[in-house]
Structures are given as structure tokens and as C-alpha cells.
Amino acid sequence: MTTDGTEVALDHKVIQIPEGLEGERVDSALARLLGLSRTRASELVAEGHVTLDGQTPAKSDRVSYGSVLEASIPAPRRAVVVATEVEGMRLVFQDDDIVVVDKPVGVAAHPSVGWSGPTVLDHLAGVGIRISTSGAPERQGIVHRLDVGTSGLMAVAKSEHAYTVLKQAFRDRTVDKTYHALVQGHPDPHTGTIDAPIARHPKHDFKFTVKDGGRDSITHYDTLEAHRFASLLTIKLETGRTHQIRVHMSAIHHPCVGDLMYGADPTLAKRVDLDRQWLHAHKLGFIHPRTGEYVEFESTYPDDLVHALEIVRTIDDNPLPR
Incomplete structure (x- = not known):
């Protein structure tokens, strides 16, 4: 350089x-x-x-x-953590081993080349929380990630022991990851499992698709609310592939409301004032790496998702303009 x-x-x-x-x-x-x-x-x-x-x-x-x-x-470019408090980030829990944050939309899990916005690790450094040094320099302490456009709960390891145990727990699929998603239409059946491999999209960078030969990916869903144009689902992941929920819901022709990358209707997205996918990491549960006890955390919907859901509920009897 x-x-x-x-x-x-x-x-x-x-x-x-x-x-x-x-x-x-x-x-x-x-x-x-x-x-x-x-x-x-x-x-x-x-x-x-x-x-x-x-x-x-x-x-x-x-x-x-x-x-x-x-x-x-x-020369390879390096992504670095910049200590700065991120607006809207909330600390849900922390002890000597873990910290659980409620991540707002527009925040990445960690720095990466090509991303100049705020990150979870920036915030933790900004508020003086020291985390595990395990992992790549720009991803230290990260045991799982959320998309920039997805809000909700994320755990970060503070101790080396916690990093090792939690990384293995995610590999072993013993972590309870529960999301809520507002999707277009009504999945049939209203409760089901999507078992379809996911791979990088052959024609579009930064996009994924269901494809033979991809990595095994399993998503369970159940309908919480059914409205005229959309359904609110609770979703549990067995695997944790990039964009998994977005890809799987699009594959069954029920993309997340607002998710234009994966085929959402822009008219509905505009009607509910949403410029990102309606997807929220609502609940996170796992065996605590030090105590061995099961811990569980829950996050309420942020304002933009609450607003969009309220509109969907009120337009049941009012058709969308064409």
C-alpha cells in the first residue's frame, strides 16, 4: 500500500x-x-x-x-474494527464469556472489504467490551452472523473457551435460532420444512439460490398470522447458510416482504414503507459455554417492522393499488 x-x-x-x-x-x-x-x-x-x-x-x-x-x-485489502458506538445497538446480556446484542438494520456483523458501514464489532470496541481473539482479525469472537438487512439477536464470544464451545454448538446444530418473517402470500402447507441445498447464484454476485450440489440447508416454518397479502411466520433454522431464509422462502414463491433481491413485490414493499426484508432474529437459545445451563434471549420487533406489519393487518379488506 x-x-x-x-x-x-x-x-x-x-x-x-x-x-x-x-x-x-x-x-x-x-x-x-x-x-x-x-x-x-x-x-x-x-x-x-x-x-x-x-x-x-x-x-x-x-x-x-x-x-x-x-x-x-x-495487495489484499484489510478490513479493520473501528471503535465507535453504533446508534440503535442494544446490549441484551453479557458476562465474562459472552455478550448478546440486539442488532439494528444497516449494521454488519463484522468489518469486511467493500463494507464501509457500522458493525457489531465496532460497537463492542466502542463501548469498551473486550472479546475473544480467536478467529480472523476482522472477525474475532464472531460465532454466527446476521445479514446487514436483518435485525435481531446475535451472540459474540468474549472468552477463548466460549468461542470454541459456541462455534462447535453452531456446527452441531444445537443452537435454537428462531426468526420471524413476514412473507408474501400464504405458504401451503401453513406449517412445513424446506430441505433444499443452497449455493452461490451462477449469474449474480452476492446472491444465493437453491441448487443441486449446494450445501445442505434445512428451514422449518409455522404460520403465526395469515392476512390477505402476507403471512407472518415463525422460522427455525437447523443450518445457518448465508441468506438461507430469504433463499428458501423465495424458492417456494413466498419471498420476505420487501426483499427485492429475492423477488418480493415492489408495490407491496412501497405500500408498507419497507426498504429491507421483513426478517427479524427474534429468539436465540443455547447451552451456556461455562455454566452448562440453557440460556435464552428474546428481541421485540424494531419500529420499521412493527409499522409494516400494522399496515398489512389493516389492508386485509383494501386491495393494493395497481
Whole structure:
């Protein structure tokens, strides 16, 4: 990194496209040839560090057998924790081993490259809470995550012992994760299980989809309220895949209200004044890593979700404008 903040290329690669990659997207071919993640390869293309036969390609362009792909790999950018109190963040519980927070919408779990907004770890550092040093530097203490656009309960390990025990508990699927979601329409049956593997979407960065060969993903749901245009569900996760609830509900054609990325109706989203998915981590329960006792925490809906639900309840007899 230079003094003016620009990145310095660490490596320059010149590769001829093999026959087996004929027709692949540029970002996909780059990822496979250099052993990069698809996300990192897409970033390199978007930032102009890649050429194809001397021209700057779009990441969705296709490569041809014999074409020459050149890539300058810059120094990896690092995400860092910035100690600052985050508005709306609430400490639900803490002791020597764990801290449980009620995360507001618009806050990430931890810093990451490409995210410049507030994070849970920023807030904990800002209020002087020391956490476990286990995990990658920018994710220390993190045992599970919530999407930026999802509000609710999140646990962070303060001790090394708690980090080890809780990470294993999430792997073993012994943590009780209960969400509430307002979804479009009425799932049939009104109580059910969605068992469908999830993988990265082949055409859209930062999006996931149900796909054969993906990671096993299991979601249980039950209907709490049924209204004309939407249903309020309670959802329990066996697995914890990225965007799992959003992907699964979209796959059965009942996306979360407001979740435009996964096919929600923009007319309904506008009517209920919602600019994010109606999804809230309502309850979190697990065996305390030190005491061995079961602990459970609960979070009420934030104001924007309360407002949207109230509108849905009142428009049962009033059709949406077209």
C-alpha cells in the first residue's frame, strides 16, 4: 500500500485460456485459473485489474480457447474494527464469556472489504467490551452472523473457551435460532420444512439460490398470522447458510416482504414503507459455554417492522393499488 492509499500489484499473471474453459465467464475462469474466490475474481475484473486479449472485459463476458487473460493481483485489502458506538445497538446480556446484542438494520456483523458501514464489532470496541481473539482479525469472537438487512439477536464470544464451545454448538446444530418473517402470500402447507441445498447464484454476485450440489440447508416454518397479502411466520433454522431464509422462502414463491433481491413485490414493499426484508432474529437459545445451563434471549420487533406489519393487518379488506 502506498502513502496515498493506492494498492501495489504483488503479482502479474499472464495465462492462455485452456480448451476446458471455453465459454466460461471471465470472473469464473479467473477464479478457477488462479485459485481465487468468485467474489475476489469479480472484484478484480470490476476494478480494471484484468484484461482479455488486451481489452478490459466485463465480468460476464465469455472467454475463448486460446485467448490471453492478464491479471494484476493487488495487495489484499484489510478490513479493520473501528471503535465507535453504533446508534440503535442494544446490549441484551453479557458476562465474562459472552455478550448478546440486539442488532439494528444497516449494521454488519463484522468489518469486511467493500463494507464501509457500522458493525457489531465496532460497537463492542466502542463501548469498551473486550472479546475473544480467536478467529480472523476482522472477525474475532464472531460465532454466527446476521445479514446487514436483518435485525435481531446475535451472540459474540468474549472468552477463548466460549468461542470454541459456541462455534462447535453452531456446527452441531444445537443452537435454537428462531426468526420471524413476514412473507408474501400464504405458504401451503401453513406449517412445513424446506430441505433444499443452497449455493452461490451462477449469474449474480452476492446472491444465493437453491441448487443441486449446494450445501445442505434445512428451514422449518409455522404460520403465526395469515392476512390477505402476507403471512407472518415463525422460522427455525437447523443450518445457518448465508441468506438461507430469504433463499428458501423465495424458492417456494413466498419471498420476505420487501426483499427485492429475492423477488418480493415492489408495490407491496412501497405500500408498507419497507426498504429491507421483513426478517427479524427474534429468539436465540443455547447451552451456556461455562455454566452448562440453557440460556435464552428474546428481541421485540424494531419500529420499521412493527409499522409494516400494522399496515398489512389493516389492508386485509383494501386491495393494493395497481
